[in-house]
Amino acid sequence: MKKKALLICITLVTVTTLTGQRTHTPVVNELLHDTPVLFNPGDYPDGVIEKGDLLYLGNGRIVLKKVQVPDFENYTEAEITLTLVSNGDPWDKSGSCFVIPAASDITMIDVAAGRAIYPPHDTTRYEQLSGITASEGYQPAVELIRFMTPFGVGHFSSNDDSVSMLRRPIFVDGWAEKVSWKQDISDRLPLLEGEAWIGVFIDTWTKEGYKVDLKLSFTESALPCDPKPELQVEPLINTNYYIAQKHPDIFSRQDVVIPFNIPTNAKKVRLKYIATGHGGHSGGDEFRPQKNILSIDGDEVLNFTPWRTDCASFRRFNPTSGVWLQKRTQAFIGRNGKREMKEIEEPLASSDLSRSNWCPGSDVPPVEVNLPEITPGNHTLTISIPQSTPIDENKLNHWLVSAWLVWETDSI
Numbered sequence: 301m302k303k304k305a306l307l308i309c310i311t312l313v314t315v316t317t318l319t320g321q322r323t324h325t326p327v328v329n330e331l332l333h334d335t336p337v338l339f340n341p342g343d344y345p346d347g348v349i350e351k352g353d354l355l356y357l358g359n360g361r362i363v364l365k366k367v368q369v370p371d372f373e374n375y376t377e378a379e380i381t382l383t384l385v386s387n388g389d390p391w392d393k394s395g396s397c398f399v400i401p402a403a404s405d406i407t408m409i410d411v412a413a414g415r416a417i418y419p420p421h422d423t424t425r426y427e428q429l430s431g432i433t434a435s436e437g438y439q440p441a442v443e444l445i446r447f448m449t450p451f452g453v454g455h456f457s458s459n460d461d462s463v464s465m466l467r468r469p470i471f472v473d474g475w476a477e478k479v480s481w482k483q484d485i486s487d488r489l490p491l492l493e494g495e496a497w498i499g500v501f502i503d504t505w506t507k508e509g510y511k512v513d514l515k516l517s518f519t520e521s522a523l524p525c526d527p528k529p530e531l532q533v534e535p536l537i538n539t540n541y542y543i544a545q546k547h548p549d550i551f552s553r554q555d556v557v558i559p560f561n562i563p564t565n566a567k568k569v570r571l572k573y574i575a576t577g578h579g580g581h582s583g584g585d586e587f588r589p590q591k592n593i594l595s596i597d598g599d600e601v602l603n604f605t606p607w608r609t610d611c612a613s614f615r616r617f618n619p620t621s622g623v624w625l626q627k628r629t630q631a632f633i634g635r636n637g638k639r640e641m642k643e644i645e646e647p648l649a650s651s652d653l654s655r656s657n658w659c660p661g662s663d664v665p666p667v668e669v670n671l672p673e674i675t676p677g678n679h680t681l682t683i684s685i686p687q688s689t690p691i692d693e694n695k696l697n698h699w700l701v702s703a704w705l706v707w708e709t710d711s712i
Contacts, residue, residue, distance in 0.1 A: 331498060490531045573668075577655070577699050578696065578697070683701060
């Protein structure tokens with residue numbers, strides 16, 4: 301019978317693939333459109349501010365919307381698209397789109413409203429960084445997409461803009477009007493199905509801020525023999541300072557250890573990890589390559605240097621990036637067709653500089669680590685960034701990291 305069922309399934313796959321009917325029409329949720337994210341205590345005072353079906357926290361720097369997502373029966377792919385333009389903010393800023401786990405009794409909404417505080421935590425292990433790991437009645441938000449705003453995209457993108465028109469290099473034929481990112485978030489589908497709060501945070505400090513569009517798309521298989529795996533998502537850590545939280549420079553002083561448990565029916569366990577270094581000054585964590593080392597129960601599972609060297613390719617998204625002139629010797633073809641050399645001054649934009657796993661205008665996909673040997677029971681994840689440096693007055697060195705586990709479960 302199993303062989304017959306398998307043969308029927310293979311036939312269905314073949315036929316539906318050839319006819320283009322393997323999946324249902326995607327379910328699309330348009331969550332935000334031209335939605336402001338800004339810092340304006342006058343119009344967005346402390347607390348929770350309701351504007352239609354949106355909630356604003358952090359004086360406008362966080363916008364949240366409740367989403368209703370079907371409980372899909374078959375295998376389903378989930379995708380997120382976030383589009384951003386500056387509404388007058390000329391700077392590059394860190395951003396995070398996230399989902400608040402429904403299993404968390406205490407949320408950042410409760411904290412912002414003053415009806416709850418983050419649960420007590422082990423200050424020896426996490427110093428004063430409250431709300432970054434799970435504790436009784438609380439789970440940290442899980443990121444759907446980490447992104448970095450470019451310098452002034454959209455608002456300053458006109459070719460005759462008085463701020464940006466003389467900053468455009470010859471190889472950019474026009475400033476981009478917007479920036480858009482898309483990522484697969486199928487592994488976080490269990491956090492979205494049913495009812496969930498989804499938020500966007502931008503670390504802006506201007507009343508102009510940004511405008512964002514946000515869309516979720518779900519594509520379900522039309523094959524009856526393509527069941528949805530029973531996924532479990534376990535939030536481990538999130539050091540983004542959303543509400544009532546501090547810049548996390550803890551890694552400059554110690555490793556961070558997070559306990560977790562794997563149930564007996566778990567299989568195909570994977571660890572997801574996002575990391576970006578910050579501190580916008582010479583020699584800061586933003587501009588210095590540093591190893592990130594992850595270990596489980598003392599055994600190293602990931603050792604890499606999160607570093608981007610392609611930031612110059614994002615130049616068209618950064619019309620208000622600061623520009624310096626640097627002298628160098630340039631080889632070129634002269635008027636007579638002969639090869640010549642001369643000293644020139646060449647523009648170098650701040651947005652061109654290599655950074656700790658991000659560029660102004662980039663998103664930051666998670667790194668995935670398969671854990672095929674992990675056994676049921678209690679474990680610890682240790683995150684080490686041994687070369688990071690502490691905050692020093694206005695030198696705000698810190699690392700924004702988030703991690704979660706995902707596994708499939710067998711029915712018991």
